[in-house]
Amino acid sequence: MLLTGTVVADAETVVDDGGVVVEGDRITAVGERADLAEAYPDHEHREFGIVAPGLVGGHVHSVQSLGRGIADDTELLDWLFESVLPMEAALDADGMAVAAQLGYLECLESGTTTVIDHLSVNHAERAIAAAGETGIRARLGKVLMDQRSPAALEEDATAALAESERLIERYHGAYDDRIRYAVTPRFAVSCTEECLRGARHLADRHDGVRIHTHASENRGEIETVEEDTGMRNLHWLDEVGLTGEDVVLAHCVWTDESERELLAETGTHVTHCPSSNMKLASGIAPIRDYVDRGINVALGNDGPPCNNTLDAFTEMRQASLLGKVDDLDPTALPATTVFEMATRNGARAAGFEKVGKLREGWKADVVGIDTDLTRATPIHDVCSHLVYAAHGDDVAFTMVDGRVRYDRGDFPHVDADAVRERAREHAAAIDGAPSQA
Numbered sequence: 108m109l110l111t112g113t114v115v116a117d118a119e120t121v122v123d124d125g126g127v128v129v130e131g132d133r134i135t136a137v138g139e140r141a142d143l144a145e146a147y148p149d150h151e152h153r154e155f156g157i158v159a160p161g162l163v164g165g166h167v168h169s170v171q172s173l174g175r176g177i178a179d180d181t182e183l184l185d186w187l188f189e190s191v192l193p194m195e196a197a198l199d200a201d202g203m204a205v206a207a208q209l210g211y212l213e214c215l216e217s218g219t220t221t222v223i224d225h226l227s228v229n230h231a232e233r234a235i236a237a238a239g240e241t242g243i244r245a246r247l248g249k250v251l252m253d254q255r256s257p258a259a260l261e262e263d264a265t266a267a268l269a270e271s272e273r274l275i276e277r278y279h280g281a282y283d284d285r286i287r288y289a290v291t292p293r294f295a296v297s298c299t300e301e302c303l304r305g306a307r308h309l310a311d312r313h314d315g316v317r318i319h320t321h322a323s324e325n326r327g328e329i330e331t332v333e334e335d336t337g338m339r340n341l342h343w344l345d346e347v348g349l350t351g352e353d354v355v356l357a358h359c360v361w362t363d364e365s366e367r368e369l370l371a372e373t374g375t376h377v378t379h380c381p382s383s384n385m386k387l388a389s390g391i392a393p394i395r396d397y398v399d400r401g402i403n404v405a406l407g408n409d410g411p412p413c414n415n416t417l418d419a420f421t422e423m424r425q426a427s428l429l430g431k432v433d434d435l436d437p438t439a440l441p442a443t444t445v446f447e448m449a450t451r452n453g454a455r456a457a458g459f460e461k462v463g464k465l466r467e468g469w470k471a472d473v474v475g476i477d478t479d480l481t482r483a484t485p486i487h488d489v490c491s492h493l494v495y496a497a498h499g500d501d502v503a504f505t506m507v508d509g510r511v512r513y514d515r516g517d518f519p520h521v522d523a524d525a526v527r528e529r530a531r532e533h534a535a536a537i538d539g540a541p542s543q544a
């Protein structure tokens with residue numbers, strides 16, 4: 108296939124009248140349209156305003172998709188324990204599968220081709236299969252919770268880690284290696300030391316498995332960890348093995364100098380979730396400082412109950428604007444930096460090689476974006492347009508691993524109407540569920 112338009116190969120590399128050639132699961136050429144059209148006359152040709160790398164959702168909760176709007180305007184720990192965890196506990200296996208499908212379809216239709224996904228305790232297998240079947244690229248795992256959790260979600264650490272290992276053996280590297288596993292403790296508050304250390308040991312036993320957890324999102328959270336352990340949260344996580352180049356920490360809003368040094372020294376990845384942090388009034392993560400220290404920062408939408416959208420374009424815009432407000436400096440977090448976070452940095456955090464840029468030999472995760480729109484007229488700077496003006500709705504075409512997964516309203520491999528209908532049915536059932544699970 109030959110995809111043509113203004114090609115944004117990465118934040119710094121734009122071909123104004125360009126093209127991308129895809130063969131199998133790979134990009135085989137990136138260059139000038141005229142040259143590629145002449146060299147590949149028999150390839151199916153698709154034309155878009157902009158051709159860009161698929162975006163990477165560095166921290167999402169697909170399985171919370173049925174909870175959009177259930178807990179707006181609520182404090183984080185109340186939001187979590189009184190609304191979101193009871194919803195997760197109330198989902199049966201089919202509900203979990205439908206919620207995940209819905210989340211992945213929303214990602215694909217708005218240009219996200221890879222996610223780092225924090226699933227739930229129960230029925231994670233159904234969500235993993237949903238990721239495989241919808242065609243998204245995903246780093247994901249079953250959530251671990253073995254203290255301070257609703258009864259329906261709290262598990263014995265040994266049993267939960269054994270179930271995680273079974274999922275690793277079955278799914279890590281499945282679906283043409285689009286699916287890779289992350290051992291996923293919810294956060295230090297809801298996990299014992301045994302559970303957290305066990306997560307590290309489990310990841311170490313399986314090549315390429317990563318660790319993904321929430322960290323230092325909220326002041327109440329870090330106070331609780333300090334009461335439990337006598338340590339700052341990130342030092343506690345480091346103590347039990349949850350830092351390093353195979354670890355992705357969502358949020359990191361409340362960190363002191365020593366914790367920031369720790370993130371940089373250990374090569375730990377951070378996923379910034381500005382919309383979630385603003386909506387839950389968690390605070391402003393010190394992202395410019397992280398970037399200056401060389402910490403790899405990805406972007407994430409977090410879950411539909413705290414955002415309430417999985418549109419990664421809005422997240423890019425919010426990240427840049429919030430960074431400027433934080434420093435009272437309009438030069439902070441420019442469009443190119445934020446676009447890099449939402450593409451290659453996210454893929455690095457997710458642990459996928461040759462993903463996140465349009466390059467010969469790299470994976471064919473590509474989006475086509477419409478520019479025949481009032482808000483896209485004129486475009487003086489295409490990266491600026493993508494970060495500050497474009498919407499997920501502008502995405503016309505999404506390809507993952509060389510396969511077309513979304514094409515102008517259609518999902519070629521999924522009956523999206525049926526998914527939405529079943530999602531409405533399951534959401535209605537949640538509305539009728541008891542508030543305590």
Ligand SMILES: [Zn+2]
Nearest residue numbers: 321357409410
């Ligand atoms: Zn989260």
